[in-house]
Amino acid sequence: MARLVMKFGGTSVADIARIRNVAQHVKREVDAGHEVAVVVSAMSGTTNQLVAWARETAPLHDAREYDAIVATGEQVTVGLLAIELQRIGIPARSWLGWQIPIRTDNAHGAARIQDINGDELIRRFGEGQVAVIAGFQGLGPDNRITTLGRGGSDTSAVAIAAAIKADRCDIYTDVDGVYTTDPRIVAKARKLDKISYEEMLEMASLGAKVLQTRSVELAMVYRVRLQVRSSFDAPDAPQGTGAGDIVGTLVCDEEEIVEQQVVSGIAYSKDEAKITLVKVEDRPGVAAKVFGPLADNSINVDMIIQNVSDDGKSTDMTFTVPQAELARAEDVIRKAQAEIGAKEIKTDTNVVKVSIIGIGMRSHAGVAKTMFQTLAAKGINILAITTSEIKVSVLIEAEYTELAVRALHTAYGLDGE
Ligand code: ADP
Ligand code: ASP
Ligand code: MG
16 A cells, blocks of 8 residues: 555646546546545646636735635645545545645745645544645735746645655646657657656756656655656556556656666757846946845846947847746846946747757767757757757747757757657
8 A cells, every 4th residue: 555646737637528537547546545635626628717807806916815816726626526535435625735734934925835734634544534725826924825836736746745744746737748849849859758857857947847846846845756647648558566566657866777878868848038138337346236136135036148248348148037037137138237237138939948958968079069060060050059068058039948858959960659
């Protein structure tokens, strides 16, 4: 007997037929004698609609009320799944974040889980009851409802798995695992049997939305065995017999991966915005004047490039921020414009960040060179570059996204059949 967390995303609970299908997956594990906590998202499209209503009412709104609104999507699906499980003879009840409770900090809209009391869930497993838990939501320090940021149900699932010491956390979604890149844009993307926590963390933070970044971080810290698989597989398909069987993709320690590629995956993010300061003075202290106020306003700057100045007096400086923070960043920079001495401030949201990720880069030279040559051969101009130990990212014009990702996928030998 094992203790499992099974998480189902929005497309997996998109209508009643799919909720019935989810119940069959749960039934299979219950029938096998396992203790099960299910975490569900809102029906696909619901959260977007709720966010849109909040914005339509007032573009700048109280973040606590935003959370009160957007957390409702998950309340519907937990109730529906609990009813369906009961209908097919499985004892089950729904749990909202505040009922467990799932305690978070008070960063409304992007809250972090601080503590989960799993005692009552575990006690009820003993009585044969399945817990159906609303993902994405928690309870803040002032007893207000919080949400964990878009895609946050993954994080709810991993945090619950850690709290109840589950043997596994299975993330059921609309693809059958983690691929070398987004299978929706590269038909030749290959499913990975295993991916290391470190690589998955980079993939997620660089744009692969199959798992929320924070969920991978938690899985790594709490050693949660995380598996990504499809909810559209037949619930009664053979599941293998041993604990080591993998259906989908296992996120695990790098030591568990025998054949390591130099580049394991490619990610892209359209959530970038570029700001260029034209003709800032080329003298010590200017960068501090630009990035200091941005940091003071909690704006994350990612890529930075400063051009060589022709005349030794002024230079252009370019950097990127998340698109959602562009308006704020621009505001901060305009206020400091006189002091920085920039002639002009230009912004561009028509850009994409494409990244190659792989642990093998630590010990291989020439990985970035292949990236730059491949993009050059396709006539794609690189606007900015950043690197870390296990990734290289470039900023390019958005219209080249698919061309770039496909070309790099081929160049690093990742193409499947
Ligand atoms: P859910 O609603 O189940 O949480 P998401 O839409 O959040 O599902 O995440 C699944 C999607 O992630 C897939 O449909 C796929 O398009 C996208 N995706 C992006 N990169 C990858 C990747 N490397 N491997 C698998 N899926 C990916
Ligand atoms: N429903 C939330 C969202 O759409 C959480 C999730 O699906 O993970 O972002
Ligand atoms: Mg998701």
